[in-house]
Amino acid sequence: xxxxxxxxxxxxxxxxxxxxxxxxxxxxxxxxxxxxxxxxxxxxxxxxxxxxxxxxxxxxxxxxxxxxxxxxxxxxxxxxxxxxxxxxxxxxxxxxxxxxxxxxxxxxxxxxxxxxxxxxxxxxxxxxxxxxxxxxxxxxxxxxxxxxxxxxxxxxxxxxxxxxxxxxxxxxxxxxxxxxxxxxxxxxxxxxxxxxxxxxxxxxxxxxxxxxxxxxxxxxxxxxxxxxxxxxxxxxxxxxxxxxxxxxxxxxxxxxxxxxxxxxxxxxxxxxxxx
Amino acid sequence: xxxxxxxxxxxxxxxxxxxxxxxxxxxxxxxxxxxxxxxxxxxxxxxxxxxxxxxxxxxxxxxxxxxxxxxxxxxxxxxxxxxxxxxxxxxxxxxxxxxxxxxxxxxxxxxxxxxxxxxxxxxxxxxxxxxxxxxxxxxxxxx
Numbered sequence: 467x468x469x470x471x472x473x474x475x476x477x478x479x480x481x482x483x484x485x486x487x488x489x490x491x492x493x494x495x496x497x498x499x500x501x502x503x504x505x506x507x508x509x510x511x512x513x514x515x516x517x518x519x520x521x522x523x524x525x526x527x528x529x530x531x532x533x534x535x536x537x538x539x540x541x542x543x544x545x546x547x548x549x550x551x552x553x554x555x556x557x558x559x560x561x562x563x564x565x566x567x568x569x570x571x572x573x574x575x576x577x578x579x580x581x582x583x584x585x586x587x588x589x590x591x592x593x594x595x596x597x598x599x600x601x602x603x604x605x606x607x608x609x610x611x612x613x614x615x616x617x618x619x620x621x622x623x624x625x626x627x628x629x630x631x632x633x634x635x636x637x638x639x640x641x642x643x644x645x646x647x648x649x650x651x652x653x654x655x656x657x658x659x660x661x662x663x664x665x666x667x668x669x670x671x672x673x674x675x676x677x678x679x680x681x682x683x684x685x686x687x688x689x690x691x692x693x694x695x696x697x698x699x700x701x702x703x704x705x706x707x708x709x710x711x712x713x714x715x716x717x718x719x720x721x722x723x724x725x726x727x728x729x730x731x732x733x734x735x736x737x738x739x740x741x
Numbered sequence: 742x743x744x745x746x747x748x749x750x751x752x753x754x755x756x757x758x759x760x761x762x763x764x765x766x767x768x769x770x771x772x773x774x775x776x777x778x779x780x781x782x783x784x785x786x787x788x789x790x791x792x793x794x795x796x797x798x799x800x801x802x803x804x805x806x807x808x809x810x811x812x813x814x815x816x817x818x819x820x821x822x823x824x825x826x827x828x829x830x831x832x833x834x835x836x837x838x839x840x841x842x843x844x845x846x847x848x849x850x851x852x853x854x855x856x857x858x859x860x861x862x863x864x865x866x867x868x869x870x871x872x873x874x875x876x877x878x879x880x881x882x883x884x
Binding site: 527530595597610613617618671674675677679680688689692 | 746748751752754755756760761762771777778780782798799800802803806
């Protein structure tokens with residue numbers, strides 16, 4: 467049956483697979499899992515559209531016990547397998563449910579092949595809280611700045627994805643749909659970048675659950691105007707971090723992110739013109 | 742807070758305590774900045790003047806998250822009087838910190854205050870869903 471409970475479980479599954487991809491070390495597995503998480507996000511969008519068309523309410527709440535942490539990759543893979551199997555019991559008979567089930571059957575096959583490959587069960591360092599950046603020697607103050615930046619921005623990117631997601635399925639023109647898609651695509655890239663950095667530092671954590679006040683935006687014009695100011699702030703944070711961190715690779719990464727934020731502002735201005 | 746990032750703060754950032762709404766709360770309050778759109782929403786579940794459960798949620802910055810997490814941990818299971826004195830102490834403590842931390846604390850404490858007001862109003866028959874307090878400070882301020 468397609469309802470708010472199914473949406474909540476699909477939302478959690480998207481998060482589970484996304485953060486599993488951030489936490490695993492093997493690059494091939496990481497990429498594959500991230501591709502699967504993108505499929506799950508598309509499912510989520512189709513599901514939300516279907517719920518909206520049927521006037522069924524849904525929210526972004528999660529089970530308070532939902533956790534993505536374990537030292538063992540196999541434990542996390544087994545949790546994912548169990549979640550997918552449980553989810554399949556909730557699917558009804560519809561074209562959408564058939565599609566989702568078919569995709570997830572293939573994901574299950576892939577996850578089972580991982581469980582057979584014992585070399586993949588190396589301990590995960592993504593949650594060990596060591597706060598050590600392995601690619602360069604950072605001072606304590608640089609490490610603290612980077613830590614706070616990553617926590618702040620991981621949450622913000624997740625928040626933005628879910629706000630744009632909420633607005634996109636309620637968009638009234640093709641241009642709005644396209645602009646929201648661009649903004650979501652950009653935020654997905656940032657979420658992935660920051661999530662993988664947090665995993666490298668041993669501080670990977672789920673972003674906080676979103677309260678409906680966060681995403682049920684009534685005044686879109688005000689939201690976008692505020693969003694432009696927030697993008698300016700994010701640019702400034704990137705610029706500060708880029709100039710304070712004494713590592714060339716990290717500095718250039720934050721410069722790169724800083725420059726991307728500039729174009730987000732342009733897309734937001736286009737959206738403002740569309741309202 | 743930026744200068745003293747210790748393991749305790751990391752834990753609050755990774756797993757904020759008492760985060761999220763409560764079912765059937767006795768009071769719900771919001772501390773809100775109209776200018777920045779930031780808010781803290783605070784939930785109380787009080788029985789016989791004891792805070793049996795508390796919860797909060799925010800779209801604010803990491804300082805707000807950590808302060809909310811620490812404050813709710815401090816007052817959960819305690820009396821309302823104790824919670825009020827803890828709120829007063831927290832306000833005094835952050836008064837020595839940065840303007841940003843003061844703004845974040847004000848957001849958390851205003852939401853707590855609003856939840857208490859809502860609880861009293863509800864006990865007197867009010868059917869309002871929550872009580873909101875607008876705050877004049879923003880946490881997105883330069884330090």
